Amino acid sequence: MSVSVIGGGAWGTALGAMRARDGEPVRLYARDAESVAAIRTTRENPRYLPGIALPASLEAVNDLGLALEGADIVLLVLPAQALRLACRDLKPHLRPGAALVLCSKGIERDTGLFASAVVEEELPGHPVAVLSGPSFASDVAAGLPTAVTLAASEGALAASLAQRLSSPAFRIYAGDDILGVEAGGSLKNVLAIAAGASAGLGLGASALAALVTRGFVELRRLGEALGARPDTLLGLSGLGDLVLTCSGAQSRNFAYGLALGRGEDTRTLKLAEGVYSAAIAAQLARERGIEAPIIETVAAMLDEGLPAADAMRALLARPLKREFD
Numbered sequence: 206m207s208v209s210v211i212g213g214g215a216w217g218t219a220l221g222a223m224r225a226r227d228g229e230p231v232r233l234y235a236r237d238a239e240s241v242a243a244i245r246t247t248r249e250n251p252r253y254l255p256g257i258a259l260p261a262s263l264e265a266v267n268d269l270g271l272a273l274e275g276a277d278i279v280l281l282v283l284p285a286q287a288l289r290l291a292c293r294d295l296k297p298h299l300r301p302g303a304a305l306v307l308c309s310k311g312i313e314r315d316t317g318l319f320a321s322a323v324v325e326e327e328l329p330g331h332p333v334a335v336l337s338g339p340s341f342a343s344d345v346a347a348g349l350p351t352a353v354t355l356a357a358s359e360g361a362l363a364a365s366l367a368q369r370l371s372s373p374a375f376r377i378y379a380g381d382d383i384l385g386v387e388a389g390g391s392l393k394n395v396l397a398i399a400a401g402a403s404a405g406l407g408l409g410a411s412a413l414a415a416l417v418t419r420g421f422v423e424l425r426r427l428g429e430a431l432g433a434r435p436d437t438l439l440g441l442s443g444l445g446d447l448v449l450t451c452s453g454a455q456s457r458n459f460a461y462g463l464a465l466g467r468g469e470d471t472r473t474l475k476l477a478e479g480v481y482s483a484a485i486a487a488q489l490a491r492e493r494g495i496e497a498p499i500i501e502t503v504a505a506m507l508d509e510g511l512p513a514a515d516a517m518r519a520l521l522a523r524p525l526k527r528e529f530d
């Protein structure tokens with residue numbers, strides 16, 4: 206079964222490189238012709254993954270038809286807000302029955318939908334799986350080890366995709382809680398912005414640990430209200446990825462929060478999915494009567510220009526209460 210990757214950014218390139226490392230032919234579609242040319246000539250993706258040598262069997266292409274020719278497994282590795290339109294471009298080129306593995310970690314702003322629901326609307330009839338968990342693109346592309354989750358509604362599909370896409374350094378655990386995996390992967394990005402802001406304000410390691418822990422309470426409450434299973438949120442795509450993404454500036458979401466905390470310009474920073482998911486996550490929580498003060502605070506920093514120092518002060522000024530009410 207041949208594998209193609211759609212999306213030539215950091216994560217698409219890393220996943221393509223991971224699969225191609227042992228000589229397996231993998232096609233990587235990048236819409237940016239310059240990245241394709243650079244990968245072909247230098248075996249590097251200097252714009253998105255500088256300094257990492259890419260395997261010769263990773264073939265970068267700029268043509269969707271060519272990228273998808275004969276592909277039985279298609280990894281969609283795109284920003285969440287770009288996914289719907291990209292699906293429309295892919296549709297005429299997809300092989301009937303090709304399995305789609307969704308790798309975005311975000312919520313569509315205008316609809317409140319996670320990637321699987323967007324793809325179900327745009328590309329009905331294809332088997333769908335979601336892949337998420339603690340995995341920085343630069344680590345995976347360099348062959349450093351990690352473990353992630355792949356969920357599909359049918360257990361057999363999840364198991365076969367996990368088997369097919371795993372490598373010795375990229376261990377994929379199979380599951381069937383698509384929504385849980387998507388909720389964990391999306392909400393951790395919003396919380397990492399808060400963690401970065403705390404670090405940027407110099408509030409210290411104790412504050413960071415407290416914030417991440419209380420953030421995890423929000424991730425679980427909202428995740429479960431959206432239909433996630435509790436175990437999934439305690440797993441690689443929930444707790445696991447939250448820990449990674451809140452651990453330092455290698456995370457683009459943490460780096461974004463860090464800049465907010467330091468009062469620095471955020472306009473030139475790389476993609477931080479939490480920026481686009483925060484307001485809709487806060488809205489989903491409000492609609493379900495879920496208390497999510499950290500997610501609300503991130504949304505207020507991003508969309509209302511609330512200064513990071515005021516945001517953290519407001520969180521600290523919340524009334525005291527029992528820990529698990």
Ligand SMILES: NC(=O)C1=CN([C@@H]2O[C@H](COP(=O)(O)OP(=O)(O)OC[C@H]3O[C@@H](n4cnc5c(N)ncnc54)[C@H](O)[C@@H]3O)[C@@H](O)[C@H]2O)C=CC1
Pocket residue numbers: 211212213214215216217235236237253282283284285287288290291308309310311340341342343475476478
């Ligand atoms: N970078 C990482 O370490 C990881 C990223 N992810 C997730 O993967 C998704 C993609 O992230 P990255 O690749 O890191 O972002 P990136 O910003 O490095 O690259 C995004 C890529 O998508 C392409 N793109 C955007 N709109 C497109 C469209 N309509 N059609 C075709 N291509 C389009 C861009 O040209 C670019 O190549 C995000 O949801 C992110 O949260 C998940 C795990 C790890």
Ligand SMILES: O=C(CO)COP(=O)(O)O
Pocket residue numbers: 310338339340341342394397446449450455456457458459476477478
């Ligand atoms: O999802 C990721 C790690 O699992 C990547 O996080 P950032 O997008 O914050 O860099």
